[in-house]
Amino acid sequence: MWLPVPADLTLLPNDVHVWRIDLDVPEPQLQNLLETLSSDEITRANRFYFPEHRRRFIAGRGSLRSILGGYLGIEPQQVKFDYQPRGKPVLAPHLSNSGIAFNLSHSQGLALCAVNYQRPIGVDLECIHAMSDIETLAQRFFLPREYDVVRSLCGHQQQEIFFRYWTCKEAYLKATGEGLAQLEQIEVVLNITEPAKLQTVDDWSLFELTPTENYLAAIVVAGSDCSLQCWQYSAF
Structure with missing residues (x-):
């Protein structure tokens, strides 16, 4: 399902491209990604207390810049972001056209990372893990x-259904x-064997994914x- 990126990658108007990114990358690749970050991103990275979290933030933002730079035809460090009121990053005005x-x-x-043309899009990824308060949540x-x-469920099935709803x-x-x-x-209709559907909203597409073992994800696009x-990202 997760294919290597072709040399002639093209994003058509109805396409939704989903990139799977490994955040635990070797040190040389991490340094290459670090060099593409803006000063405010480096400041954010340095605020992380645990080195593992800092490394994963750098890998995520650097990979995002590389992916978007490929679509825009510019270098990763030339990608500029603005932020919506709740912190969602979007392309800066001079790139948004x-x-x-x-x-x-x-x-x-x-x-x-989910990418498309002109349609609002959201992706959520969760690692399935045991929680004692699933029913309370x-x-x-x-x-x-x-x-x-x-x-009505228990054990792994209960965990899986909970995280499917959540994503x-x-x-x-x-x-x-x-x-x-x-x-x-937001009402979601699903069961163990059937794909999820958005019940209370119109004209939105919902896709469920299993990126790898013990992970669940969902993509919603207008x-x-x-x-x-689905593409597998390879750090440079």
Whole structure:
């Protein structure tokens, strides 16, 4: 599913490209990525207390710059960002006329970057892990019918369903720019064997992915008739 990038990579109007990014990269590659970051990104990286978190932030932002630079036809260090009120990065005004829209999500040592043309897009990635308060969180953030589904399961199935709900809802909120306070307003219909669907919103496409073992992800993009293509990013 995760293909190497072709030499003639093209992003068509209905395409959604999803990039899988390994954040635990060798030191030489990390230094190359560090050199592409802006001064404010380097400041953010240096605020991390744990070196592992600092390295993964550098790898994520450097890889994002490299990916976007490839679409824009510019060097990674020439990519400039603005930030929406809730902190979502977007291309700076002088680059936004390209029509490129993107979103990045990371968890542990993995990240996903979703890219398309002109449509609001959101991606969420989560590493599945055991939690003692899954039902409490589901009752707080999910709709009653969703909570009932979570409560009806146990063990790994309960964890998987919870994180499927969470990634789908979070991806939609990231696409729309809304906050977590709206999490319980989004109805997702899913079960163990069927793909998820957004029940309460119109004209949005939802894709679920399993990027690797013990990870779940969702991509939400405005509109329909989207073609999903998945690429494996290779750091330079």
